[in-house]
Amino acid sequence: MDSTAASLLAFSPVKRNDLKDYDEPTKVSEYFLFNKQSHVPDSFKWPAQDAILSHGDLEEPLVDLKGFLLGDDREETRRAADTVRAACLSHGLFQVINHGVDPSLIHDAHDRMDAFFKMTLSNKLRAQKEPNSLLGHSVAHNARFSSKLPWKETFSFGYHESSPDSVVGYFKSTFGLDFEPAGKVYQKYCEEMKRLALSIVELLAISLGLDRSYYREFFEDGCSIMRCNSYPPCQEPSLVLGTGPHCDPTALTILHQDQVGGLEVFVNDKWYKVRPRTHALVINIGDTFAALTNGVYKSCLHRAVVSRRSERRSLAFFLCPREDKVVAPAPDLIPGGARKYPDFTWSDLLLFTQKHYRADQSTLPKFTEWLLSLQDCTLDR
Numbered sequence: 001m002d003s004t005a006a007s008l009l010a011f012s013p014v015k016r017n018d019l020k021d022y023d024e025p026t027k028v029s030e031y032f033l034f035n036k037q038s039h040v041p042d043s044f045k046w047p048a049q050d051a052i053l054s055h056g057d058l059e060e061p062l063v064d065l066k067g068f069l070l071g072d073d074r075e076e077t078r079r080a081a082d083t084v085r086a087a088c089l090s091h092g093l094f095q096v097i098n099h100g101v102d103p104s105l106i107h108d109a110h111d112r113m114d115a116f117f118k119m120t121l122s123n124k125l126r127a128q129k130e131p132n133s134l135l136g137h138s139v140a141h142n143a144r145f146s147s148k149l150p151w152k153e154t155f156s157f158g159y160h161e162s163s164p165d166s167v168v169g170y171f172k173s174t175f176g177l178d179f180e181p182a183g184k185v186y187q188k189y190c191e192e193m194k195r196l197a198l199s200i201v202e203l204l205a206i207s208l209g210l211d212r213s214y215y216r217e218f219f220e221d222g223c224s225i226m227r228c229n230s231y232p233p234c235q236e237p238s239l240v241l242g243t244g245p246h247c248d249p250t251a252l253t254i255l256h257q258d259q260v261g262g263l264e265v266f267v268n269d270k271w272y273k274v275r276p277r278t279h280a281l282v283i284n285i286g287d288t289f290a291a292l293t294n295g296v297y298k299s300c301l302h303r304a305v306v307s308r309r310s311e312r313r314s315l316a317f318f319l320c321p322r323e324d325k326v327v328a329p330a331p332d333l334i335p336g337g338a339r340k341y342p343d344f345t346w347s348d349l350l351l352f353t354q355k356h357y358r359a360d361q362s363t364l365p366k367f368t369e370w371l372l373s374l375q376d377c378t379l380d381r
Contacts, residue, residue: 092300241279242304248286294329
């Protein structure tokens with residue numbers, strides 16, 4: 001992006017009423033998040049059309065990765081690719097088993113997450129999220145939004161394979177030596193998630209008729225994001241959402257949810273629950289990967305609901321390309337040269353969602369509109 005377009009980014013007219021100005025921070029009281037509350041504040045209430053009840057359980061595909069990961073069973077690989085393709089053409093979500101991630105590692109990651117979310121707020125503030133950043137600790141994203149606040153608490157940090165022990169170092173420098181063991185657990189967890197993510201994008205390439213290494217090479221040097229989510233109980237769960245309806249702007253999400261459940265997916269104009277499955281991981285397609293397929297595969301529209309009695313926890317790993325990588329579909333996915341989205345970089349989309357637009361089901365179309373308007377302004381100068 002040239003300097004003219006970069007300067008326009010800072011003055012884009014695209015705004016949302018629920019995005020706050022960062023120079024006017026407000027603090028959301030925590031008593032209703034961490035103690036039993038008698039009512040839900042207006043800033044946490046969602047419109048009825050967003051909080052409508054689900055229509056039961058989603059019959060999403062369960063993909064067995066054993067034969068594919070071992071590389072010795074072409075029939076199992078083809079069966080897995082066909083199952084993934086059907087899911088991605090429909091709604092962009094599937095679950096995987098025999099994925100090679102040690103269940104004890106997942107258990108340890110949940111245990112460490114419990115320890116973090118039980119810390120005092122003053123200790124959590126050591127990792128407070130900065131404006132325009134995806135990383136750090138956040139209560140209800142109240143530093144960013146002023147309405148339709150999500151009923152949750154998050155802690156996010158980055159992972160890059162080129163920086164050995166970077167996660168361990170982050171935990172030690174942020175929370176002290178006592179959190180070095182937690183850093184080691186999450187370092188290993190991120191390594192395993194990245195390994196699995198690169199295998200899954202190989203399977204996605206096969207499902208699209210591309211060379212299996214096509215997407216692996218694209219994502220190998222990317223910096224991914226790890227997020228721990230906590231959804232406290234709510235006395236009036238029908239009024240709130242743990243996470244509002246949205247598509248992830250990233251490329252691929254690998255999620256492990258506890259047995260409380262709460263993840264829901266929008267399919268055929270209805271919301272459906274995604275059942276927690278023992279030892280399974282949820283995979284969903286994000287906007288960046290949808291753009292890489294020229295819209296052939298759908299970005300998964302999903303949300304999270306909360307419980308009246310139980311706290312819900314989940315671990316989410318977001319696969320991202322390197323920030324300056326150009327997101328463009330393979331030539332084989334552009335029939336007749338028809339492009340659904342313009343070329344863009346991950347840094348462009350990241351800035352758009354952090355500074356100009358709240359991620360929802362329209363993020364990619366709105367981002368496309370915004371990006372094209374910038375290009376038109378640049379040409380007019």
